[in-house]
Amino acid sequence: MRDLKHSAITAAWFMFLTLPIMVIHVNTIEKTIAWRWENMAYVGAGAFVLSYVWRFLMRRRDGGGFRSLSPGAAGRGRLLRAAIEDRRISYPAAAAFAALVIAFPFLFSLYQVNIMISALIYVMLGLGLNIVVGLAGLLDLGFVAFYAIGAYAYALLNLHFGLGFWVVLPMAACLGAFAGILLGFPVLRLRGDYLAIVTLGFGEIIRLVLENWGTFTQGPSGISNIPRPGFFGMEFGLRGSIVFMYYVVIALVLLTIVVVSRLKYSRVGRAWMALREDEIACQAMGIDKTKTKLMAFSLGATWAAMAGVVFAAKTSFINPASFTFLESAMILSIVVLGGMGSTVGVILGAFILILLPEYLRAFAEYRMIVFGAVMVLFMVFRPQGLIRDRRLRRKFRPTELRGDADGDSGGATDKAAGMKAAGAHG
Amino acid sequence: MEYFFEIFFDGLTRGSIYALIALGYTMVYGIIQLINFAHGEIYMIGAFTALIVSGVLGALGLPGYAILLMTLPVAVIYASAYGYTIEKIAYKPLRNAPRLSPLISAIGMSIFLQNYVLLAQTPDFLPFPSLLPPLDVVDRFHGVLSSSEVIIVVTAALVMAGLTAFIKFTRMGKAMRATAQSPRMAMLVGINVDQVISLTFIIGSALAAVGGVLIASHVGQINFYIGFLAGIKAFTAAVLGGIGSIPGAMLGGLVLGWTESFATGYVSSDYEDVFAFALLVLILIFRPAGILGKPAIQKV
Amino acid sequence: MADIDPVLDVRDLTKYFGGLRAVESVSLEIMPGEIVALIGPNGAGKTTLFNCITGLYMLTAGEVALTARGQRKRLNGLKPNQVTELGMARTFQNIRLFPNMTVLENVMIGRHCRTRSSVFGAIFRPPATRREEQEVVDLSYGLLQEVGLAGLVDETANNLPYGAQRRLEIARAMATDPVLLLLDEPAAGMNPAETSELQALIRRLREKHGLSILLIEHDMKLVMSLSDRVCVMEHGSRIALGTPEEVSQDPRVIKAYLGEEADA
Ligand SMILES: Nc1ncnc2c1ncn2[C@@H]1O[C@H](COP(=O)(O)OP(=O)(O)O)[C@@H](O)[C@H]1O
Ligand SMILES: [Mg+2]
Numbered sequence: 003m004r005d006l007k008h009s010a011i012t013a014a015w016f017m018f019l020t021l022p023i024m025v026i027h028v029n030t031i032e033k034t035i036a037w038r039w040e041n042m043a044y045v046g047a048g049a050f051v052l053s054y055v056w057r058f059l060m061r062r063r064d065g066g067g068f069r070s071l072s073p074g075a076a077g078r079g080r081l082l083r084a085a086i087e088d089r090r091i092s093y094p095a096a097a098a099f100a101a102l103v104i105a106f107p108f109l110f111s112l113y114q115v116n117i118m119i120s121a122l123i124y125v126m127l128g129l130g131l132n133i134v135v136g137l138a139g140l141l142d143l144g145f146v147a148f149y150a151i152g153a154y155a156y157a158l159l160n161l162h163f164g165l166g167f168w169v170v171l172p173m174a175a176c177l178g179a180f181a182g183i184l185l186g187f188p189v190l191r192l193r194g195d196y197l198a199i200v201t202l203g204f205g206e207i208i209r210l211v212l213e214n215w216g217t218f219t220q221g222p223s224g225i226s227n228i229p230r231p232g233f234f235g236m237e238f239g240l241r242g243s244i245v246f247m248y249y250v251v252i253a254l255v256l257l258t259i260v261v262v263s264r265l266k267y268s269r270v271g272r273a274w275m276a277l278r279e280d281e282i283a284c285q286a287m288g289i290d291k292t293k294t295k296l297m298a299f300s301l302g303a304t305w306a307a308m309a310g311v312v313f314a315a316k317t318s319f320i321n322p323a324s325f326t327f328l329e330s331a332m333i334l335s336i337v338v339l340g341g342m343g344s345t346v347g348v349i350l351g352a353f354i355l356i357l358l359p360e361y362l363r364a365f366a367e368y369r370m371i372v373f374g375a376v377m378v379l380f381m382v383f384r385p386q387g388l389i390r391d392r393r394l395r396r397k398f399r400p401t402e403l404r405g406d407a408d409g410d411s412g413g414a415t416d417k418a419a420g421m422k423a424a425g426a427h428g
Numbered sequence: 429m430e431y432f433f434e435i436f437f438d439g440l441t442r443g444s445i446y447a448l449i450a451l452g453y454t455m456v457y458g459i460i461q462l463i464n465f466a467h468g469e470i471y472m473i474g475a476f477t478a479l480i481v482s483g484v485l486g487a488l489g490l491p492g493y494a495i496l497l498m499t500l501p502v503a504v505i506y507a508s509a510y511g512y513t514i515e516k517i518a519y520k521p522l523r524n525a526p527r528l529s530p531l532i533s534a535i536g537m538s539i540f541l542q543n544y545v546l547l548a549q550t551p552d553f554l555p556f557p558s559l560l561p562p563l564d565v566v567d568r569f570h571g572v573l574s575s576s577e578v579i580i581v582v583t584a585a586l587v588m589a590g591l592t593a594f595i596k597f598t599r600m601g602k603a604m605r606a607t608a609q610s611p612r613m614a615m616l617v618g619i620n621v622d623q624v625i626s627l628t629f630i631i632g633s634a635l636a637a638v639g640g641v642l643i644a645s646h647v648g649q650i651n652f653y654i655g656f657l658a659g660i661k662a663f664t665a666a667v668l669g670g671i672g673s674i675p676g677a678m679l680g681g682l683v684l685g686w687t688e689s690f691a692t693g694y695v696s697s698d699y700e701d702v703f704a705f706a707l708l709v710l711i712l713i714f715r716p717a718g719i720l721g722k723p724a725i726q727k728v
Numbered sequence: 729m730a731d732i733d734p735v736l737d738v739r740d741l742t743k744y745f746g747g748l749r750a751v752e753s754v755s756l757e758i759m760p761g762e763i764v765a766l767i768g769p770n771g772a773g774k775t776t777l778f779n780c781i782t783g784l785y786m787l788t789a790g791e792v793a794l795t796a797r798g799q800r801k802r803l804n805g806l807k808p809n810q811v812t813e814l815g816m817a818r819t820f821q822n823i824r825l826f827p828n829m830t831v832l833e834n835v836m837i838g839r840h841c842r843t844r845s846s847v848f849g850a851i852f853r854p855p856a857t858r859r860e861e862q863e864v865v866d867l868s869y870g871l872l873q874e875v876g877l878a879g880l881v882d883e884t885a886n887n888l889p890y891g892a893q894r895r896l897e898i899a900r901a902m903a904t905d906p907v908l909l910l911l912d913e914p915a916a917g918m919n920p921a922e923t924s925e926l927q928a929l930i931r932r933l934r935e936k937h938g939l940s941i942l943l944i945e946h947d948m949k950l951v952m953s954l955s956d957r958v959c960v961m962e963h964g965s966r967i968a969l970g971t972p973e974e975v976s977q978d979p980r981v982i983k984a985y986l987g988e989e990a991d992a
Contacts, residue, residue, distance in 0.1 A: 015513070018509070019509055019510065020548075022476075022480045022502075023473070023476060023480070023544070023545060023548050026480050026483075027549065028479065028480055030554050030555050033483075033486070035483060035484060060521070141531065141532070143535070189709075189713060193716075194527055194531075195462075195463050195527065196667075196712050198463075198528075198531060199463065199660075199663065199667075199708070200713070203660070203706075203708045203709045206705050207702055207705045207706060207709070210701055210702045214698040214702075261851050264851055265850045265851065268845070268849070268850030268857075268861075269840060269843055269849075269850065269861070269864075270847055272829075272840070273840055275829055276826050276829065279826035279829065280825075280826055280827075282808075283824035283825070284826075285808040285812075286808050286809075287809075287812060287817075287837050287838050287840060287841070287900065287901075287904060288809045288812035288813050288838075288904050289809055290807075290809050291809070301847065327656070331535060334535070370542075370543040370546075371539075371547060373536070374536045374538070374540030374543060375540050376536065377533060377535060377536025377537075378536040378540065381518075381522060381529045381532050381533040381536070382517075382518070382521045382522060382533065385525065385526075385529055
């Protein structure tokens with residue numbers, strides 16, 4: 003009963019709130035006014051239902067704490083995990099998935115392949131930003147600046163010097179890293195929220211410069227006829243070049259995944275996470291804060307710049323409008339949705355946020371509003387994202403038995419660690 | 429010389445608007461240490477509400493001054509209602525979350541509101557009626573300053589004086605200052621901190637709406653995206669003056685307004701927005717405490 | 729004594745926060761292998777002294793020097809991580825673990841300043857990096873065994889009970905290979921059984937690693953039985969320094985501190 007009253011009040015409040023903007027539409031030229039009362043009914047009904055959902059989620063969140071899922075969900079999670087860890091299931095599944103990835107361009111139309119390339123570029127961007135935001139906890143709202151630097155580096159170097167994709171890719175990576183250090187150095191001393199705003203400022207400055215420095219960047223009209231990557235001088239047709247592009251991007255994404263996951267479980271990655279958790283304790287443990295942050299920032303920038311080169315090659319046309327703040331926000335929401343720090347999560351996030359609007363055309367115009375809502379709702383109800391970042395379980399030997407064998411293999415230690423893990427969870 | 433004064437008054441006008449919006453940032457930051465990224469959107473929603481209300485009233489055939497007198501309060505009420513609601517949805521549940529969570533939530537809210545207006549209204553620029561009446565006295569200085577500039581500066585000054593008085597002398601104003609000093613202490617002495625926070629959002633949003641209506645009617649057009657730039661610039665003003673400081677926000681607004689006007693007037697108009705962003709970056713790097721702010725000390 | 733340098737040499741250390749004199753001209757020497765307790769009522773400036781010594785705060789005035797591995801180094805103006813690298817480690821009064829990392833990872837972070845592999849090593853994993861990584865894991869595990877947390881290595885730190893968190897902080901600090909360990913209220917919130925376990929642990933660490941220890945503590949029983957010398961602070965100043973017996977008979981100390989304790 004109280005719930006009912008509460009929901010009714012909420013519905014009334016939102017109907018009031020959205021009255022001018024959703025109901026009234028003034029046509030300023032013809033001086034006519036359209037009253038869209040049906041919208042008010044939708045808002046009322048929607049708010050009524052959503053207020054129940056909100057309270058339910060809120061109660062669950064505050065009651066059980068952030069981490070406890072309902073027992074059923076936890077069970078499902080464990081089952082999935084067991085399936086992943088069982089090689090009889092995971093190996094064939096991985097093989098089937100790999101086959102699908104390889105065969106994709108031959109199973110689907112060129113249009114689909116193009117969309118997939120876009121999504122994969124966002125996977126690269128998301129994983130790059132994940133280093134900065136997810137692992138090191140530095141909120142970078144100007145990530146798109148490095149993306150733009152990569153894209154323009156390719157476009158301009160190709161335009162003026164005729165340099166090809168494969169030459170520019172490593173150059174752009176270095177340029178991105180360098181730009182990351184250059185921009186990062188003065189700003190990384192700042193506190194988290196100031197850092198966010200300053201990076202946003204930098205991002206906008208770069209875009210405005212691209213727009214206004216016409217003699218260098220060709221201004222708002224952009225640069226066209228950017229070639230796709232070649233392969234030892236081989237000529238592809240249109241279809242061939244797009245398919246080749248697809249494989250190039252797949253390779254780059256794989257490279258990104260390998261590099262990012264290796265970084266994550268390394269000495270450097272641990273330092274990033276520690277920095278994210280507690281800066282002061284981190285310094286007291288002997289970690290150089292500035293150097294560690296700078297490393298994260300410039301590695302993230304490296305990836306953005308490489309993605310930029312790929313983007314320029316894919317679209318064969320770039321202009322400053324592709325590098326607005328909204329692009330940064332989109333990449334950020336991929337990371338937030340997927341789960342900060344989690345590689346699988348970010349890949350999933352990129353696919354959901356990029357592919358869903360492509361395939362559900364009706365949904366496409368609601369894309370940005372959904373991004374916004376996702377960011378708010380995930381922060382409130384599921385700050386860990388779709389996939390919670392999982393901690394690696396380590397294998398160890400008593401100090402006396404220290405040897406030089408590879409820690410990743412070796413049956414005995416594996417078993418011991420397995421037992422440990424089971425013990426900790428049982 | 430005439431050119432100089434023209435630019436001077438242009439800067440003063442911009443500065444007053446930036447100051448009005450910057451107050452919302454600074455008050456919220458002073459109390460919950462959050463950069464309310466969606467504040468620019470409140471300003472935009474204020475302007476849109478004004479456009480819609482004045483359109484409806486105009487269609488009813490009301491005279492100009494009646495439209496102005498009714499439009500401004502409605503815009504202010506709506507903006508405040510939005511500010512209040514946003515706090516309840518996007519920030520209040522995150523009071524005890526890690527520091528970046530509410531900021532990300534705020535960015536999400538900002539994107540949400542922009543697209544809400546885009547979808548429900550239009551992505552295009554709309555002409556905004558000039559609600560501000562012409563003043564004969566001023567029109568003699570034609571070319572140097574306009575009557576809408578005078579109205580904007582005077583209104584902004586009055587509103588800010590009112591705010592200062594409110595914070596200095598009323599019970600609620602005292603509670604706000606106490607909460608800004610230390611929310612826990614304020615709670616212990618019986619101040620309803622939730623209420624103070626809500627009030628802060630309401631007042632900040634109201635000021636932004638006043639700014640939104642004034643500037644929209646001065647410039648003559650609006651769209652869903654005006655809040656982004658105005659928001660960043662007002663935030664720059666707040667940081668410039670020293671975030672958390674109310675006189676700082678006013679000072680910062682004016683400094684930013686003049687910087688922009690003189691830079692575009694005498695250097696280059698292509699890079700108008702670059703000046704504001706560059707100023708923001710420089711200030712945060714070299715003097716993050718701003719002109720009037722105190723450097724923050726972190727306790728261990 | 730004269731020819732042995734003190735491990736820690738604090739001279740006239742002063743720290744003001746605006747008008748507040750948190751620490752006023754405090755001097756203190758800690759000899760190799762010594763356990764010194766720092767006591768005093770709340771707000772006396774003990775934690776501030778720690779923060780100044782470890783480089784978290786800039787000093788208003790004074791000198792701090794650390795002698796580690798035969799070398800004397802001035803600490804003034806160094807960053808906290810540089811101080812740690814020279815051989816000083818600390819724990820925090822209000823526990824500052826890395827809450828979402830595992831127990832083992834928390835300790836591994838402590839090894840950061842004693843290991844070298846960087847981005848290149850992380851990406852290509854050459855044998856040197858893998859060996860280093862395995863050594864870090866083994867050594868950290870060993871430390872966890874020492875503090876009695878070996879069974880909880882894979883738990884996330886914020887899931888540990890309070891006493892275990894305090895011990896984890898000690899293990900993490902030990903991972904940096906310190907010559908001097910600073911403990912800020914290590915027994916706070918522990919029950920008597922845990923406290924006596926902690927006492928044994930601190931002794932063991934000193935014997936095994938040849939440590940010097942400076943600890944802030946309110947538990948008088950622990951202080952009296954554990955420390956070689958006791959330093960008493962009040963209102964930012966040092967009001968007494970000596971063996972536990974000397975200090976407990978000092979009239980100023982009895983008046984300022986022990987008297988209140990005894991009444992309570
Ligand atoms: N960062 C700081 N800024 C301002 N005052 C501080 C800061 N840190 C400590 N103080 C003040 O210094 C005094 C000593 O505090 P502290 O060293 O924490 O005492 P103790 O550890 O002996 O209980 C207290 O009055 C405290 O409020
Ligand atoms: Mg203390």
